[in-house]
Amino acid sequence: MSLTALLVDGLTVRFGSFRALDDLSLAIDYGEVRAIIGPNGAGKTTLLDVISGITRPKQGRVLFDGAIDLTGLSEAAIARAGLRRKFQKPSVFEGLSVRQHIAIGADVGFRARLDAPALEDRIGEVLETVGLVDHSNRLAGELSHGQKQWLEIGMVLASDPKVLMLDEPVAGLTDEETERTAALVRALKRPDRAIVVVEHDMDFVERIADRVTVLHEGRTLFEGSMAHVRADAAVVEVYLGR
Amino acid sequence: MNRFGLITHTAPIVHLITLIVLAALLMAGLAGTEFALSRYLANAIGQLAAFAVLAISLDLIWGYLGILSLGHGLFFALGGYLMAMYLLKHSFEITGTVPDFLQFMGWKEFPFYWDGFEFFPYALAAAVVMTTLISGLFGYVSFRSRVGGVYFAIITQALVYVAMLLMFRNDTGFGGNNGMTGFTVLFGWPMGTSGMITALAVASLLVLAGVLAGCNGLVKSRFGALMLATRDDETRLRTMGYETLRLKLIVWCLSALIAMLAGMLYVPQVGIINPRVLSPELSLEIAVWVAIGGRGHLVGAVIGALLVNAVKFWLSFAAPEIWPFILSGLIVLVVLVFPNGLMDLAKFKLVRPMGPKRLASDMGEARP
């Protein structure tokens, strides 16, 4: 295992003549929680789209674990390599129950690979972690917004990912729910896992992030600790100050 | 609730399968007695059962996978045509009946590609292979390039239309615009007798029950949960490591095969097949049956097919000219008032008084 989980190298993504990512480079290590912040349209979601294989970049590459170039792989192959991502808009399967979500997340394949007791254990563990034990048989479509966010987090962490990407996990949550999510993210931190969180809520970012990358117009504006971010004149100018 | 306070809940699908099997056994048992159904009614039941199988094939792909096909008549016709080829070749061997279209074209004998069709297992194998090839190739190309939604529906409609134009040609050796008819023998037995009509209806009912049971098993399995997940958010499922292309292709081909089977059951009972089964309207109508019954519910698909066709059968005597208006009215009703078809009506009655929570937990077959 290399020290660097994700190495983003000279990434450019264009929509027409507009550059959503513009020669972007950054490195994210195992063991860290990295926050990516920046104004709307900075390219944060686009970056996660490239890493998870949904968007193909015009130029550049994304090295996973120092060896695998993700830009040529399918979404499914990337996921099977150990990367998982929660979408900005809560994306759950309305017609499936909570426990079915976790089962699908934990055991990849058309036929079950884990044996039944192992799968049950895993489902129980994950439901406990995301606090949905009492809702395990409800349909996802019936859940509240906050519960859907947690269900999606549970679904993506069920497989024990090496890279976990969360796109705005506390958008639309109450203060109490945000608090619990922060504790959850910290609890998921492990030496052999990299966690990438895109978020606008600065107090939340301050609580969870080891390091912060500020994106602006598809480029890195600043990288460092949250305290340094707050003190940086350029960041205050384009983002925090408004 | 039974006396132990446990909820003994049997899914509606189990009731329906039981009912269909009982009806088949009853028809078979009463055959030849004074209580036997009239030939007309027995034949109508058999045809309805074939349509119900066709409706299930579309529901599987549309209701459970979210892929609307407006060209399922293609696979239905494929099964129907290959069954008709068997019937004509077989009838010719036994009774020497020369099919009309050969006489029209002034041909002395069957074209070479009819070879082997007098042998039923060959005709069946040909139908399975051709349906799998055509649906597999078309599905692979479409799903591979991620064509979906309304674009896919339009392409399937175009496909069935092209097939219709092709089959209208008289020089292809498949009957042209008159189609194929004049079947006299099936498996060595004369056609058109009460016994044969009953046997075909009973067989159709049993196939319907089998297809229902099989599809129910599929949609309630882990694979079925993945089908629903693909329907609800395909990108979400892909980014969790699942190759949805394979899943979609498997279900699409399976759906085509079930439609083919329906066609094979239908043709001997109606006694004719011609290119009009390939008309875009018929393919649209299948979607209407499923929409009215409530897509995503196997029971709904069967009820929709039975209901709409029963009304159509009846109207075709009473007032054939108003059928298009009734059909359009049903579409408007389903789209505007009951987007989940009759399943909406059922929920209004059964579930509302118990509060909204029951609503989803009572959806039954959609979840294991």
Ligand SMILES: Nc1ncnc2c1ncn2[C@@H]1O[C@H](COP(=O)(O)OP(=O)(O)O)[C@@H](O)[C@H]1O
């Ligand atoms: N599929 C797309 N087609 C065209 N423009 C897009 C597409 N996806 C994103 N964009 C544009 O790219 C820019 C970056 O978007 P995004 O990465 O979603 O920003 P962020 O997540 O930082 O708010 C925005 O201006 C957005 O409008």
Ligand SMILES: [Mg+2]
């Ligand atoms: Mg975004």
